[in-house]
Structures are given as structure tokens and as C-alpha cells.
Amino acid sequence: MSNKPTNPLASLQAMLDRKNSLDSEDFAAFMDKEDPLRRFRDRFQFPTLGSIPCETTGDQDSPCIYLCGNSLGLKPKQADVYMEEQLANWGEQGVFMHFNGRIPAALADQPGKEITASIVGAKSVSSVTIMNGLTVNLHLLMMAFYQPSGRKNKILIEDHAFPSDRYAVRSMLRMKGVGEEGMLMVKPRKGEETIRTEDILEMIDKNKDDIALVMLSGLQYYTGQKFEMDKISRAGKQAGCMVGWDLAHAVGNVELKLSEWGADFAVWCSYKYLNSGAGGIGGAFVHERHHGDMPPHLEGWWSNAQDTRFEMRDKVDPAIGADAFRLCNPPPWLAALNFASLEIFQEAGMEAILTKQFLITGYLEHLLTTRLSNHLKVITPKDTNHRGCQLSLVFNCDLNAVHHRIQSRGIICDVRYPNAMRIAPAPLYVSYCDVLQFVDILQEALEFCK
């Protein structure tokens, strides 16, 4: 991270040399023209004003402004092609589909592994696997890496972790015979929205005799805060803990270097920034240091190495690395959707995605704070090292009417009642003009609903 700019405004200002106002349509259009990722926008299908299930005003064929990629990413058009191929394979080949076709069903989780490994910063492709859903994977990995031992039996999580993670951790504690007091919670200081890294590090250090597992999200789903995964992973390992990450909102969104940081495991879903469709196939990372000597974990026939699986041995001949955590034969349908999206990531490159993310989120922040700060507050950190694509906005008014109004103009975004809006200008398909138009429409709605 050392060499990277940390101030998007400075970078944007540099471009302004050739334009005259950051707020102008002209500037947004200019940024789009210069955008090295602009050709990817057309690789996604956009909902239109006429195709979404709400009343809208405006040209019914015009695309919506989609700022909800933190919830469900847009569909890569290629997803249709790969899915149709899978359906054709099934129909035309029956059981032969297991080992034939572009993405053979029985091997369907393999083609995406290399790109996935590079997205999460795994040193070895065998450190990642593509399987199941996120919470299933969280359990499978915790089952192995959460090893309570005497007093060192606690799990450190955030006070405001996504409910599924809290439920998962609580039920895992119960299953391993540890009481509710096994949940150690870190939270923001009074009056603050986000958690300070120093407080997390101190919590780990102070409780190193009690913490068995540090299990945080890479990027907080509500505030948009990106945790300093490098520092926290290192501190966790130094304190003799296992370290696991829920990367639901981080994968495909921010830079990840899991191997380098030394995390023991990570899990993620693919339906947000990875654009792989609702309920899409999840993923998991297991650090290389464990590959030679995996902790006891749950097994099934897919834990077995591919080349000896059908010998149907009495005992598992384990697959190398994270694949040993697989249990079932993979669903080619989900793997095909996932692969259609991963190809775009490979082509675009995480580097370019991160660069545009830095700029476009900064642009959004600039417009919101200069034009609408009497209506809303951005609770996501200003420091770009502590955030990704998403900005979380808290309003001082009833959001219901505002949300309704902007939706009728074709803005698709996420609202968390009572008064928070999460806006994610996903770099692969959101344009600078989208962002400007969103702010214009939001401003109009805020004034209208006053």
C-alpha cells in the first residue's frame, strides 16, 4: 500500500487541470471517456426503468443507476451463455456432462480457482476452493480452526458483525461446549461509528491468553469500514490465535493479500462484488502453512483428491490445500455463473478495478459532502485505506419517502431502516455520470421531501 496515493481528491484535481469543475456534467463525461474500464460496463445487463418492479418515470428503456452491487452484483451477459451451455450439456449428454463440455460438471469448481486465488492474494492456487455458501463455509472452517483449549477458548468478533456471523459463532461455541462468554466483542468508542485498529490490536494483546480465534469481517457490511487486515492478522498470529476473515464485502472490492498477511482462513460469497448471482457459490482460503498438516475437519468424497476419488477408497486420500474442505460434488450451474464473472475480473485486472474504485468512491464522496452535507453524514471512514467501494450515509430525515422517490427515477440502492443508505459505485459497471446523476436525483428528492 506504501506507494499508493491516499487522497483521491488530489488525484481527481490533477485531472481537473483539463476541466473546470468537479461538479460539471462535462467532468463526469470526461472521466467516463478516460476510464480504462469503460468497456466492461457493456458486459453487464442493466435493469431498466421499465424492467424493475416499481413505478418509475422516465424513458422505460433507459438503464437504472445500480448502486447496490454490495448486495447483489449485476449479471454479466456471459452468464447467460455459460448457463445455457450447462443446460444443453445436461439435456444432450445426460450423465456424460460430468466429464465433458467447456465446464465439466464434476470439475466445475476448478476453472475459477486461479483467478480467485489472485483476487484474494493467495500465494498458491491450492490455498483457495470454491464451494457451498458463505455461512456453511464459515462453519466448516471454524470447525477446524477454532480449537478452544482450556482458558484460551474465546472468539473475537465485532459487536456489530453481520447477523449470520454472530449466529454462526454463537452456535459454534455451543457446539464446542463453550458458553456465551466465549464471544468477545470489539466495538466503536462511544460517539464513534467505526472501530479503531488500535482498539482491536489492544483487545487482542490484552486477551491473548483467552482468544482462540479472531474472526472479523474484512469490510464491515453496515459502515463500509475496511479493517486493517494486515495488522490484525499479524497481531492475531503473534498472540497465538487462529485468524479467520469473512470477506463477503471485501472480495473483488479491496486489495487482499491473505497469504502475505498470514491469516489462517477466510470465507466469502460471490454474489456481491463478484457478480455471480443470488445464492452464488462461496469460497474459502486456507493458508499454505496448514497444507502439510491440516487440522481435523469434516470430510466427504469431494475432500478426496480428484485422481483417486473414484477408486472409492476406504479412507480419504485428501486433496491438497483448501479443496480438502469440500464435501459434495459441485453445482456446475453456480460455478458457471461464477466463472462468467471471474473472467471479467481477470481481463480487467484487480489493479485497474482498485484504481477506479479509489477515484469513483472519492468522486461520490466529494459530491455528497460538498452538496448534501446538511442532509446526510458519511459514516464510512474518509481514509481510503479504511474503506472500499461502499459509502454508508446516515440521513437526518425519514428515508422512506426519499428512497421511494429516487427509486422511481431509476436509482437502485440499499436502505437500512431507520435512516441509513449504503451506496456502492461498483467500478466494473458504474460510471461517473451515474454517480453525478445519482447525487442530482438524491438532492432533488431530499428537497422535494423536506
Place this chain on the structure above:
Amino acid sequence: MSNKPTNPLASLQAMLDRKNSLDSEDFAAFMDKEDPLRRFRDRFQFPTLGSIPCETTGDQDSPCIYLCGNSLGLKPKQADVYMEEQLANWGEQGVFMHFNGRIPAALADQPGKEITASIVGAKSVSSVTIMNGLTVNLHLLMMAFYQPSGRKNKILIEDHAFPSDRYAVRSMLRMKGVGEEGMLMVKPRKGEETIRTEDILEMIDKNKDDIALVMLSGLQYYTGQKFEMDKISRAGKQAGCMVGWDLAHAVGNVELKLSEWGADFAVWCSYKYLNSGAGGIGGAFVHERHHGDMPPHLEGWWSNAQDTRFEMRDKVDPAIGADAFRLCNPPPWLAALNFASLEIFQEAGMEAILTKQFLITGYLEHLLTTRLSNHLKVITPKDTNHRGCQLSLVFNCDLNAVHHRIQSRGIICDVRYPNAMRIAPAPLYVSYCDVLQFVDILQEALEFCK
């Protein structure tokens, strides 16, 4: 079962009154004409001689004879329609797909539950859930229902259980701190192929102080033996054990009355007789007696009741019944494929499917044993109470060449080296003429390869 005929030959003979030979093409055609399920054949897409990835001789457009539904069921044509709808929903609605469309993504596992409950014989729809893959579900359910306590800590399985089940049980024992000796194996008597019910019952009774969980497959994947689930479930409960069933080869194939039999749980996959596609969504049953007081189990946000899930409470407000075992948001893609198939089951009715299964498997058995008994032996029980659709054939010759030859004539079936063939005339789409033709082609190949 009491009132049902147990001798398919007698039933077939009765029909023969109007025909003159069970072996004639005439008779097969007559049976197809009389088949109340014949209209369903056209609801499935058949691989053709030209569309499978092998060299074949014959009209390249003619459908294959598909006898492999015990491995991967054929594609219901409606699967294309529902999948296309899901893809369109995603593209046209983005995140709105979660709660809109014919099968809303966030509720995608619900529409199939009623039909599924009736297929497995669940008294209450809430006793079944549709989720994950089979081995994942087996672990989630064993995690809850396998409760080793002192000496009563063993799991009874078959010696020849499907590898995934053996691997799952062994890793579960390890996870719960029980040694390898926790696997108690029941097997066929010396010189016999299948396991006697009396031996299973005796094993349970003799070891009732040691067995915590009885975990067998409903229908043995290799021999085709259907276990007497009613007697075994009752014996297991009487011995104070938990009883769980792997119904991979039983669901959609044989009569199931899980609630009545009193099994504690069951799990299954949907890609075999349920025709829901490779890696299709699995299912699980939890007996009503547990709904009021579920054993501790792993949880996620989908364990929460639907109507309060998005309140994102601190503690889980559990869904009723088996749904409480869900962890992740469901993949609508897999649920849509599953639903396309379940609709056919609902329309056809399990009763009619079982009736045809009884007849067509008996017909296959008759042709094989009268014409080919010098080449092969059927190891599947003759007693129709102890089998479903599949017949497992053991040959006294090298099957490689034979398999190759029949495949080139458009027969798709499963071979387990060295010398076993599993033949499943799935009643929804296999015709009597298919069966006759299969036996003709097999006979020709056996004579040719001699």
C-alpha cells in the same frame, strides 16, 4: 405395504392374457401404450446418439436409452424455462429478484417443500428443508443428532456405505472426540451380496448400549438393496438411538414414510431420481418430535424465521422445523431446477411412479434372467420389498468391451469396474420398449464380445 402385490411377474402375466409373449416387441409396445405415465416421457430431454460424446452407430437423431437415472436424472424441459426466468430476473431486476418473480430468490427453497414432504412421507411440511448438498447436510444433521455419551458413542453404518458417508462419519467421530472404533459396521453374511434385515436388527439390539446413531442409506448404491427402513427405524428408536437415513438413491424412487417410521433425520440429493441436475440442491428431514426442542445445531441467518430475519436480531428467532438447519440464502438457480422436476412428481403422483417402477423393474429382471443368466447375475434382491428401480448386474466377463459396444448403440448406463453394471429404468422417462431394446443390444454385445 400390506395390500400391495409383491410379485411383478404375476401382475405382468395378468396383462399377458391379451398378448402372447412377455418377450415380444408387441408386448413392450402394448405396455407402453397402457402406461399411465407415458405422457411424461416427453417432458424430458433425451440425449441422442449424435449428441453424446462417444462414437455411435445408428440414426444420430434418435434418443438414447437412458438407464442411468440412479446417477444423474434426465433434464425436465421445464428446467430451461425456469432457469431462463431466473437469469432474466437477475438481469432485468438486479437486487429486486430477491422478492419478485415466479420463484423469488430469497424464498426459492419454499415452493418445492410441499411436494418434497409428500415424497419423503413427512407429516408436516415444516419437517423438510431444501438446502446445500447431501454431504453438507449429513454433517449438519449428524452434528446435531449424533450425541455421543459415555459408552453410547458409536455410529452404526454399512460396511459398504457410499464413500462420502464413510468419510463423513469418520471425520464426525474425530470431531466429536470418538476414535475409529466408533464405527460399527454391518455387512452381508459370507457368500451373500446383500444385508439381512434380521442381522441389522440383531446388531442394533446387541449393541444398544454402545450405539448413539444408526446411519444407513435407504437404498444401497451398489447392490440396489432397499433397507427395511420402517423396521430398522423402529428398532433404532427402541434401542434408544438416533436414526438417520441417507436417501440419495431412495428419494423419488421408493416409498418413504419418514414420519410414520419415526426416523430422527434424513438427508438426500436431488440429482438422481429427482432429476434436478448435477450438484443439485439437497434436502433434509427432521422428525416432528424434535421441532419443539431442537438439539443444539449450527446456525446462520437463514436459520432465522423468514418474517423476522431482516430485523437482524442479536439472537436467532428460529424458523420452525427443518428450516432451522439452513445457514445461507438459497441459490435460486438450483431451486428452480429442483422445482421444475418436483412439479412433474406432483402431477404424476408417487403412487403411479411406484406402480410403474414395480412393473418395469420386474420386466427388466424377467428379460435378463430368462435370456442372459449364463452371462450375468442380478445381485439386487428379488423381493420387491427390498429394492427400488435399480438392478445391479454382475457379469462373468470383461465388461469394458461390452460397455463400449452397447454405448455405441446408444445405451447409457453405469458400470462399476471390474464387472458390475447398475441399470435403472426410471419410471418417469424410461419405456418398456427401451428396456426390451436394452436387453436385445446387451445380448448382442455379450455374444459379440465373447
